[in-house]
Amino acid sequence: TQLLEQSPQFLSIQEGENLTVYCNSSSVFSSLQWYRQEPGEGPVLLVTVVTGGEVKKLKRLTFQFGDARKDSSLHITAAQPGDTGLYLCAGASAGNNRKLIWGLGTSLAVNP
Amino acid sequence: DAGVIQSPRHEVTEMGQEVTLRCKPISGHNSLFWYRQTMMRGLELLIYFNNNVPIDDSGMPEDRFSAKMPNASFSTLKIQPSEPRDSAVYFCASSPGGTYTGELFFGEGSRLTVL
Numbered sequence: 001t002q003l004l005e006q007s008p009q010f011l012s013i014q015e016g017e018n019l020t021v022y023c024n025s026s027s028v029f030s031s032l033q034w035y036r037q038e039p040g041e042g043p044v045l046l047v048t049v050v051t052g053g054e055v056k057k058l059k060r061l062t063f064q065f066g067d068a069r070k071d072s073s074l075h076i077t078a079a080q081p082g083d084t085g086l087y088l089c090a091g092a093s094a095g096n097n098r099k100l101i102w103g104l105g106t107s108l109a110v111n112p
Numbered sequence: 113d114a115g116v117i118q119s120p121r122h123e124v125t126e127m128g129q130e131v132t133l134r135c136k137p138i139s140g141h142n143s144l145f146w147y148r149q150t151m152m153r154g155l156e157l158l159i160y161f162n163n164n165v166p167i168d169d170s171g172m173p174e175d176r177f178s179a180k181m182p183n184a185s186f187s188t189l190k191i192q193p194s195e196p197r198d199s200a201v202y203f204c205a206s207s208p209g210g211t212y213t214g215e216l217f218f219g220e221g222s223r224l225t226v227l
Contacts (some may be wrong), residue, residue, distance in 0.1 A: 040221075042203050042218025042219055042221055048215065090155075099212045102154050
Protein backbone atom coordinates (compact mmCIF):
# COMPACT_ATOMS: atom_id res chain seq x y z
CA THR A 1 0.00 0.00 0.00
CA GLN A 2 1.38 3.38 -0.95
CA LEU A 3 1.66 5.86 1.85
CA LEU A 4 2.34 9.55 2.03
CA GLU A 5 3.67 10.62 5.38
CA GLN A 6 3.37 14.25 6.38
CA SER A 7 5.37 15.87 9.15
CA PRO A 8 4.99 17.42 11.52
CA GLN A 9 1.43 16.42 12.28
CA PHE A 10 0.79 19.63 14.24
CA LEU A 11 2.62 22.94 14.25
CA SER A 12 1.89 26.06 16.27
CA ILE A 13 4.00 29.14 15.63
CA GLN A 14 3.98 32.89 16.07
CA GLU A 15 3.20 35.33 13.30
CA GLY A 16 6.33 36.21 11.35
CA GLU A 17 8.14 32.90 11.84
CA ASN A 18 9.27 30.66 8.99
CA LEU A 19 8.35 27.00 8.75
CA THR A 20 8.75 23.94 6.57
CA VAL A 21 6.44 20.96 6.34
CA TYR A 22 7.26 17.70 4.63
CA CYS A 23 5.56 15.05 2.56
CA ASN A 24 7.48 11.79 2.17
CA SER A 25 6.98 8.44 0.51
CA SER A 26 8.95 5.43 -0.65
CA SER A 27 6.97 5.47 -3.90
CA VAL A 28 7.54 7.53 -7.01
CA PHE A 29 4.80 9.92 -8.06
CA SER A 30 4.11 11.33 -11.51
CA SER A 31 2.93 14.55 -9.86
CA LEU A 32 2.15 15.89 -6.43
CA GLN A 33 -0.47 18.37 -5.30
CA TRP A 34 -0.62 20.55 -2.20
CA TYR A 35 -3.99 21.62 -0.79
CA ARG A 36 -4.96 23.85 2.13
CA GLN A 37 -8.11 23.12 4.09
CA GLU A 38 -9.64 25.65 6.44
CA PRO A 39 -12.01 24.58 9.23
CA GLY A 40 -15.47 23.75 7.94
CA GLU A 41 -14.42 23.88 4.31
CA GLY A 42 -13.11 21.59 1.63
CA PRO A 43 -9.47 21.46 0.54
CA VAL A 44 -8.35 24.04 -2.01
CA LEU A 45 -5.53 23.34 -4.43
CA LEU A 46 -2.42 25.48 -3.93
CA VAL A 47 -0.02 23.99 -6.45
CA THR A 48 0.85 20.95 -8.55
CA VAL A 49 4.49 19.93 -9.05
CA VAL A 50 5.38 17.58 -11.84
CA THR A 51 9.12 17.56 -12.54
CA GLY A 52 11.72 16.16 -10.17
CA GLY A 53 13.55 19.03 -8.49
CA GLU A 54 10.87 21.52 -9.48
CA VAL A 55 10.41 24.58 -7.29
CA LYS A 56 7.25 26.67 -7.41
CA LYS A 57 6.50 29.85 -5.50
CA LEU A 58 3.12 31.22 -4.50
CA LYS A 59 3.70 34.52 -2.71
CA ARG A 60 5.30 33.52 0.63
CA LEU A 61 4.90 29.79 -0.04
CA THR A 62 7.66 27.79 -1.73
CA PHE A 63 7.01 24.24 -2.89
CA GLN A 64 9.69 21.78 -3.92
CA PHE A 65 9.38 18.34 -5.50
CA GLY A 66 12.20 15.95 -4.68
CA ASP A 67 14.64 14.96 -7.41
CA ALA A 68 13.42 11.37 -7.27
CA ARG A 69 9.75 12.48 -7.17
CA LYS A 70 9.21 10.63 -3.86
CA ASP A 71 8.93 13.61 -1.55
CA SER A 72 8.02 17.27 -1.37
CA SER A 73 8.31 20.21 0.98
CA LEU A 74 6.38 23.39 1.61
CA HIS A 75 8.19 26.36 3.10
CA ILE A 76 6.28 29.38 4.38
CA THR A 77 8.14 32.63 4.98
CA ALA A 78 6.90 35.11 7.56
CA ALA A 79 3.78 33.16 8.41
CA GLN A 80 0.56 35.06 8.96
CA PRO A 81 -2.63 34.07 10.82
CA GLY A 82 -4.32 33.67 7.44
CA ASP A 83 -1.98 30.75 6.73
CA THR A 84 -3.67 28.73 9.49
CA GLY A 85 -5.16 25.51 8.20
CA LEU A 86 -4.58 21.88 7.35
CA TYR A 87 -1.99 21.39 4.62
CA LEU A 88 -2.51 18.21 2.63
CA CYS A 89 -0.30 16.64 0.02
CA ALA A 90 -1.61 14.21 -2.56
CA GLY A 91 0.56 12.21 -4.93
CA ALA A 92 -0.51 10.78 -8.27
CA SER A 93 0.83 7.23 -8.40
CA ALA A 94 3.21 6.63 -11.28
CA GLY A 95 2.05 3.13 -12.06
CA ASN A 96 -0.96 1.91 -13.99
CA ASN A 97 -3.27 2.59 -11.06
CA ARG A 98 -2.99 6.35 -11.27
CA LYS A 99 -4.94 7.28 -8.20
CA LEU A 100 -4.29 10.13 -5.82
CA ILE A 101 -2.65 9.04 -2.59
CA TRP A 102 -3.36 11.46 0.28
CA GLY A 103 -1.32 12.29 3.36
CA LEU A 104 -3.04 12.92 6.70
CA GLY A 105 -1.93 16.54 6.67
CA THR A 106 -0.07 19.04 8.79
CA SER A 107 -2.30 21.19 10.98
CA LEU A 108 -0.76 24.66 11.18
CA ALA A 109 -1.78 27.35 13.65
CA VAL A 110 -0.24 30.78 13.28
CA ASN A 111 -0.80 32.88 16.37
CA PRO A 112 -0.97 36.69 16.14
CA ASP B 113 -19.18 30.85 -10.87
CA ALA B 114 -20.73 28.55 -8.31
CA GLY B 115 -18.50 25.93 -6.82
CA VAL B 116 -19.42 22.41 -5.85
CA ILE B 117 -22.59 22.48 -3.80
CA GLN B 118 -23.29 19.85 -1.16
CA SER B 119 -26.27 19.29 1.08
CA PRO B 120 -26.97 18.92 3.88
CA ARG B 121 -24.03 20.64 5.60
CA HIS B 122 -24.76 18.81 8.83
CA GLU B 123 -26.73 15.65 9.48
CA VAL B 124 -27.35 13.99 12.81
CA THR B 125 -29.17 10.70 12.69
CA GLU B 126 -29.66 7.55 14.68
CA MET B 127 -28.12 4.22 13.93
CA GLY B 128 -30.13 2.27 11.40
CA GLN B 129 -31.55 5.29 9.61
CA GLU B 130 -31.02 6.02 5.94
CA VAL B 131 -28.81 8.97 5.04
CA THR B 132 -28.70 10.65 1.63
CA LEU B 133 -26.03 13.19 0.79
CA ARG B 134 -26.33 15.33 -2.31
CA CYS B 135 -23.87 17.01 -4.63
CA LYS B 136 -24.04 19.42 -7.54
CA PRO B 137 -20.69 19.53 -9.35
CA ILE B 138 -19.27 22.50 -11.21
CA SER B 139 -20.90 22.83 -14.61
CA GLY B 140 -18.72 21.39 -17.37
CA HIS B 141 -16.64 19.18 -15.10
CA ASN B 142 -16.48 15.60 -16.36
CA SER B 143 -15.35 13.86 -13.19
CA LEU B 144 -16.98 13.58 -9.80
CA PHE B 145 -15.54 12.08 -6.64
CA TRP B 146 -16.97 11.23 -3.25
CA TYR B 147 -14.48 11.30 -0.39
CA ARG B 148 -14.78 10.62 3.33
CA GLN B 149 -12.54 12.43 5.83
CA THR B 150 -11.80 11.36 9.38
CA MET B 151 -9.02 12.31 11.77
CA MET B 152 -7.65 8.79 11.86
CA ARG B 153 -7.76 7.90 8.18
CA GLY B 154 -7.68 11.28 6.46
CA LEU B 155 -9.27 11.61 3.02
CA GLU B 156 -10.46 8.33 1.54
CA LEU B 157 -11.80 8.03 -1.99
CA LEU B 158 -15.16 6.26 -1.97
CA ILE B 159 -16.19 6.40 -5.63
CA TYR B 160 -15.21 8.11 -8.87
CA PHE B 161 -17.57 8.93 -11.75
CA ASN B 162 -16.51 10.02 -15.22
CA ASN B 163 -19.18 11.36 -17.56
CA ASN B 164 -21.83 10.13 -15.09
CA VAL B 165 -20.53 6.54 -15.21
CA PRO B 166 -19.06 4.93 -12.07
CA ILE B 167 -15.46 4.10 -12.91
CA ASP B 168 -14.09 2.98 -9.57
CA ASP B 169 -16.14 2.12 -6.50
CA SER B 170 -13.46 0.04 -4.79
CA GLY B 171 -13.38 2.51 -1.91
CA MET B 172 -17.01 2.06 -0.98
CA PRO B 173 -16.80 0.45 2.46
CA GLU B 174 -19.58 -2.10 2.08
CA ASP B 175 -22.98 -2.76 0.61
CA ARG B 176 -24.57 -0.24 2.93
CA PHE B 177 -23.07 2.50 0.77
CA SER B 178 -24.34 3.34 -2.70
CA ALA B 179 -23.82 6.26 -5.05
CA LYS B 180 -25.61 7.42 -8.16
CA MET B 181 -25.09 10.09 -10.76
CA PRO B 182 -28.27 10.27 -12.84
CA ASN B 183 -27.06 13.28 -14.81
CA ALA B 184 -24.09 15.61 -15.15
CA SER B 185 -25.36 18.04 -12.53
CA PHE B 186 -26.36 15.78 -9.64
CA SER B 187 -25.02 12.93 -7.56
CA THR B 188 -26.10 11.22 -4.36
CA LEU B 189 -24.34 9.11 -1.77
CA LYS B 190 -26.65 6.94 0.29
CA ILE B 191 -25.94 5.02 3.46
CA GLN B 192 -28.54 2.47 4.50
CA PRO B 193 -28.55 1.48 7.30
CA SER B 194 -26.21 3.98 8.91
CA GLU B 195 -23.85 3.01 11.75
CA PRO B 196 -21.90 5.13 14.28
CA ARG B 197 -18.63 4.29 12.51
CA ASP B 198 -19.95 6.09 9.43
CA SER B 199 -19.62 9.39 11.29
CA ALA B 200 -17.29 11.57 9.23
CA VAL B 201 -17.19 14.52 6.87
CA TYR B 202 -18.20 13.50 3.37
CA PHE B 203 -16.85 15.59 0.52
CA CYS B 204 -17.89 15.74 -3.07
CA ALA B 205 -15.30 17.02 -5.54
CA SER B 206 -15.41 17.62 -9.26
CA SER B 207 -12.65 17.93 -11.83
CA PRO B 208 -12.60 19.22 -15.40
CA GLY B 209 -10.46 16.35 -16.63
CA GLY B 210 -11.16 12.70 -17.08
CA THR B 211 -8.54 11.31 -14.76
CA TYR B 212 -8.17 10.58 -11.09
CA THR B 213 -5.34 13.02 -10.71
CA GLY B 214 -6.37 16.39 -12.06
CA GLU B 215 -7.14 19.40 -9.92
CA LEU B 216 -10.00 18.67 -7.56
CA PHE B 217 -12.61 21.28 -6.63
CA PHE B 218 -14.16 20.30 -3.31
CA GLY B 219 -17.50 21.23 -1.84
CA GLU B 220 -17.78 22.39 1.75
CA GLY B 221 -18.62 18.89 2.92
CA SER B 222 -21.46 17.19 4.75
CA ARG B 223 -20.70 16.44 8.39
CA LEU B 224 -22.50 13.24 9.36
CA THR B 225 -23.00 12.15 12.95
CA VAL B 226 -24.61 8.77 13.56
CA LEU B 227 -25.68 8.25 17.16
